[in-house]
Amino acid sequence: xxxxxxxxxxxxxxxxxxxxxxxxxxxxxxSVLKTELNTEPIHADSLTLLQTPNQILQWEFQTLPASKxxxxxxxxxxxxxxxxxxxxxxxxxxxxxxxxxSQKVYTNQLVDTNTSHRYQVIRMWEQDPEQFLAxxxxxxxxxLALSESPTRxxxxxxxxxxxxxxxxxxxxxxxxxxxxxxxxxxxxxxxELFPEDVMQESVIYQKIIQKGHKLGLLExxxxxxxxxxxxxxxxQLTRRFGSVENQLQQGIQKLSxxxxxxxxxxxxxxxxxxxxxxxxxxxxx
Numbered sequence: 001x002x003x004x005x006x007x008x009x010x011x012x013x014x015x016x017x018x019x020x021x022x023x024x025x026x027x028x029x030x031s032v033l034k035t036e037l038n039t040e041p042i043h044a045d046s047l048t049l050l051q052t053p054n055q056i057l058q059w060e061f062q063t064l065p066a067s068k069x070x071x072x073x074x075x076x077x078x079x080x081x082x083x084x085x086x087x088x089x090x091x092x093x094x095x096x097x098x099x100x101x102s103q104k105v106y107t108n109q110l111v112d113t114n115t116s117h118r119y120q121v122i123r124m125w126e127q128d129p130e131q132f133l134a135x136x137x138x139x140x141x142x143x144l145a146l147s148e149s150p151t152r153x154x155x156x157x158x159x160x161x162x163x164x165x166x167x168x169x170x171x172x173x174x175x176x177x178x179x180x181x182x183x184x185x186x187x188x189x190x191x192e193l194f195p196e197d198v199m200q201e202s203v204i205y206q207k208i209i210q211k212g213h214k215l216g217l218l219e220x221x222x223x224x225x226x227x228x229x230x231x232x233x234x235x236q237l238t239r240r241f242g243s244v245e246n247q248l249q250q251g252i253q254k255l256s257x258x259x260x261x262x263x264x265x266x267x268x269x270x271x272x273x274x275x276x277x278x279x280x281x282x283x284x285x
Contacts, residue, residue, distance in 0.1 A: 003097060003183065006140065006176050007061035011048045013172075014137035019050070021131065021138060022059065022093050022122070027052050047078070055089040056082050062096050063183065065104035066268040072110035076117040092119035097144055098183045098262070099125040102269050129153055136164050140176035144184055154185055158193040182258065229260035236264060241273045248273075251280040259283055 011018050015030045033049035033056075048059040058078055060071075067074060075092055082090050096105045108121040124144040132142035139160055147153040161177055164170040178194050230253055237244050244252075255263065263279065270276055 003063055003180065004061055006179050007059075007095075007097075008048050009172075010137065010140060010176060011050070011059060015050055017135055017137035018059070019052075019057065021135075022095075022120075023057065023091060029053050049082075051086070055091055056086050058082065058090065058092045060092070060094045062094060063098045064100060064262065064265045064269075065096065065102050065107075066265045068268075070110075071104070072107060072117070072119075075119045076110050076115075079117060079119075093122060094119060095122045095124065097124050097180070100266075104269070129156075133157065133160050136160070136169065136173055139173055140180045143177065143181040150184065151189065154181060154189065154193060157181070161194070226257050226260065229257055229264070230255075233260055233264050233267070236267055237273075237276065240267065240270065241276075244273070244276075248276060248280065255283070 012032045015032060016027060019025060019027050019030065029052060031051040033051055048061070050057040050059075060075070060078075062071070065071060069077075071094065075094065079090055079092060094108075105121065105123055109116065109118040124141060125146060127141075127145045129142050129145035129147060132138040132145060133156060139157060142157045142160070143150075143154050145153070157177060161170070161174050164173055174194060178190050181190050233252055234244060234249065252260075252263070262283075266279055267276065270279075
């Protein structure tokens, strides 16, 4: 997912700022470990690993809690692999970016026969936005934070981004902020508050283009990809619940590519077809 690329970009370019936020410690020596844990049975495309003088830090950014295998089991697998490789203390943090009512985002451990493993969980919609607004490196996370007036918060974020004086930092932070804001806000509002041409020049945006992540912002084969995504979602729903009534199918057809990707993950948590109706109502407001 492109959101993973954005978070990895921020972690690799501003590791000290993220360590301060996620672990509340000041660290001057940080190495970003490029080596992925991609040997079976683990494939960690979105895994971010950092090494300090005393420990390994693992960050897992998630848009939704759906995961196969389950996230708690994955975190245990990561811990075992890291412990074997580095033989030092390991701190694990899972950061959920997009609001959900799923109880899975409140799980922070795996408990099984003779086994118990814990990790830290952060839900972005519960975070104080002030800590992000005060630090340019963390601004991209601010639109997802707690707020009684989300639109006002996005206006504050846009103003803070506009105050970044260094041109390259301004370009890339602005792009990251706009892309992550898409998890919560309508694209029209984002475009009103942020200069779209700035995003086109950013390094992270170009990386997303190169990897084919459109996020509903790129031209080209959009229609074909949207139709393909629609077909995949309908097949998944049919296998889970049988036939899908026409009104729901029409609602799904109106979804963007990014929303279809989100739905394909979210439906793994659906227990009845009513969950689909509720999800569509929340994403078509």
